[in-house]
Amino acid sequence: MTDPIYFAIETGGTKLLARLVRGNATVAEARWPTTTPDEATAALLAFAEGAPVTAVGIAAFGPIVVDPTAPNYGEVLATPKPGWTGANLRAALARQLGVPVTVDTDVNAAALAEAAIGAGQGCGSVAYVTVGTGIGAGLVRDGRTLGGALHPEMGHVPVLRLSGDDVPSACPFHPSCAEGLAAGPAVHKRIGDGRLQDLSEDFAAVADYLGQLFATIVLAWSPHRIVAGGGVLSVPGLRDRAAERMLAALGGYGVGAAAGAPCFVAAPALEHAGLEGALLLARRAAG
Structure with missing residues (x-):
């Protein structure tokens, strides 16, 4: 039985970061400019295509709904980033991939990573x-x-x-x-x-x-x-x-x-603390 693959994502105001990890080894990494939610979803799905993803963790810019019990969990609230108000990348990826997808703010995710390994x-x-x-x-x-x-x-x-x-x-x-x-x-x-x-x-x-x-x-x-x-x-x-x-x-x-x-x-010890935190979120989402 092969190790599960975890999908870590960090969304920023100017760039998106993504990483696929099997066990403790990085399978692939990528980055794109932050454009529209639809383009972000398409790029992330294409990046993960063919990989048996077990769970996804997202470290997101806000304001965003981070309450897992909320019906609009993952929805971006009013933001000056064009096209992103009302977007829900978490829901789109969960629907397309059919796996658990969890989201937290980029700074909460970074805190999680710096506390654990930084x-x-x-x-x-x-x-x-x-x-x-x-x-x-x-x-x-x-x-x-x-x-x-x-x-x-x-x-x-x-x-x-x-x-x-x-x-x-x-x-x-x-x-x-x-x-x-x-x-x-x-x-x-x-x-x-x-x-x-x-x-x-x-x-x-x-x-x-x-x-x-x-x-x-x-x-x-x-x-x-x-x-x-x-x-x-x-x-x-x-x-x-x-x-x-x-x-x-x-x-x-x-x-x-x-x-x-x-x-x-x-000072931070991690170069991409938000992405590292997203990986921790994905591991937790997999249970």
């Missing part, structure tokens, strides 16, 4: 934060991700503006949320035509807003570690500075041994 190994709870075009955060505790009526949207928690910072928010919904003031579009408002690395010369405001976000995560979720990545955090020193500002925002309250540890805010 920078969060040995920690009972791990928060994963990505700071790129937007800001997303997920949490895994004892192997289970956090979900509810929807899923965490920590990028939109309010932050206190620094005195004198009058750069307009890049968020169309909030004048002073973390995403509006510290994600990629907000950073580019600050540096104009400069390169992202130019931010390293003066990133006090961005570091402070990310530090406030990390402090909120500590107070709301109390993780044993925060794994923080994404394009904005590739700026040299920004992650460490944000960790310092986190401690300042906490003011010594409830810090404890975890948040005060030097490695509490860590």
